[in-house]
Amino acid sequence: MKNIYISLLLLLNIVGACGQNNNNNNNKENRMIKFNKLTQAEENVIVNKATERPFTGEYLNNTEEGTYVCKRCDAPLFYSSDKFDANCGWPSFDDEIEGSVKRVPDADGRRTEIICNNCGAHLGHVFLGESFTKKNTRHCVNSISLKFIPKKDKLQVKDKSLEKIYFASGCFWGTEYFFMKAPGVVSTSVGFMGGDKKNPTYKEVSEQKTGHVETTEVVFDPTKTTYGDLVRLFFETHDFTQTDGQGPDIGPQYLSRIFYKNDEEKKIAEKYIGLLTEKGYRVATTLKPVSDYWKAENYHQQYYKHKGSTPYCHVYKKIF
Numbered sequence: 001m002k003n004i005y006i007s008l009l010l011l012l013n014i015v016g017a018c019g020q021n022n023n024n025n026n027n028k029e030n031r032m033i034k035f036n037k038l039t040q041a042e043e044n045v046i047v048n049k050a051t052e053r054p055f056t057g058e059y060l061n062n063t064e065e066g067t068y069v070c071k072r073c074d075a076p077l078f079y080s081s082d083k084f085d086a087n088c089g090w091p092s093f094d095d096e097i098e099g100s101v102k103r104v105p106d107a108d109g110r111r112t113e114i115i116c117n118n119c120g121a122h123l124g125h126v127f128l129g130e131s132f133t134k135k136n137t138r139h140c141v142n143s144i145s146l147k148f149i150p151k152k153d154k155l156q157v158k159d160k161s162l163e164k165i166y167f168a169s170g171c172f173w174g175t176e177y178f179f180m181k182a183p184g185v186v187s188t189s190v191g192f193m194g195g196d197k198k199n200p201t202y203k204e205v206s207e208q209k210t211g212h213v214e215t216t217e218v219v220f221d222p223t224k225t226t227y228g229d230l231v232r233l234f235f236e237t238h239d240f241t242q243t244d245g246q247g248p249d250i251g252p253q254y255l256s257r258i259f260y261k262n263d264e265e266k267k268i269a270e271k272y273i274g275l276l277t278e279k280g281y282r283v284a285t286t287l288k289p290v291s292d293y294w295k296a297e298n299y300h301q302q303y304y305k306h307k308g309s310t311p312y313c314h315v316y317k318k319i320f
């Protein structure tokens, strides 16, 4: 079933049908943010989304410890500890400061653009699945979009203490659809967990040889929502009694599963399974400890948001 959707998606990408509605929203948000004055060269990249020439940027070979912030609004974006040498001509980071970088479909219909989540400044692009580092992610960033604050200058980064959790409930497009809209959720991504093979591809997981399940990573702000709220949402957005997959997607990669990081999370998940059992449901969801999470290919990320449609296999149903 999903393969049909993927074929359609790839076709749409080829004809470049991806819309760019994000600019209007950014403009609205931008009115509230104080911007630093930009030079013409900075504006070309940050506003007009040009790309600086490879191997020319100020920070390409910078190995000093510190934090990279947005040139336009000073929001902290990347730590030097996540910088690596991809030999591609631009500074590369395999992680972002949580919640600071937003991924949007590029106007070219193929790549995924990254922008400052605070002010919408163009930063560069993100590429997944290249196996440069364990995180399997390369934020390819224009130096000119960044400002470097050495550690000795003590940047005050607001510690928001965000939490990361993992749910599997069938096709990850549908699981992510509900979590990315949930209050208190800062960011989401989809990938694979629970199997043996490192850096599996979607195709390998689909062939059911790796042991992974399609998994959604949810980053949330514990001052705005709780693990229990999100566990309830998990159970209320899929058929947790199905034992062979989810909806029309049949196979071990589509099983219902909660990956817990610690005893506290496990106990909360068990509490809700107990409540559902009392209500007469035969819960098929299994609980497993968190293991390596491998992000899926770009075109699976925020799938329904980019497509502007709704899931075929997940619906919200109030239970609690």
Ligand SMILES: [Zn+2]
Pocket: 070, 071, 072, 073, 074, 075, 116, 117, 118, 119, 120, 121
């Ligand atoms: Zn910014």
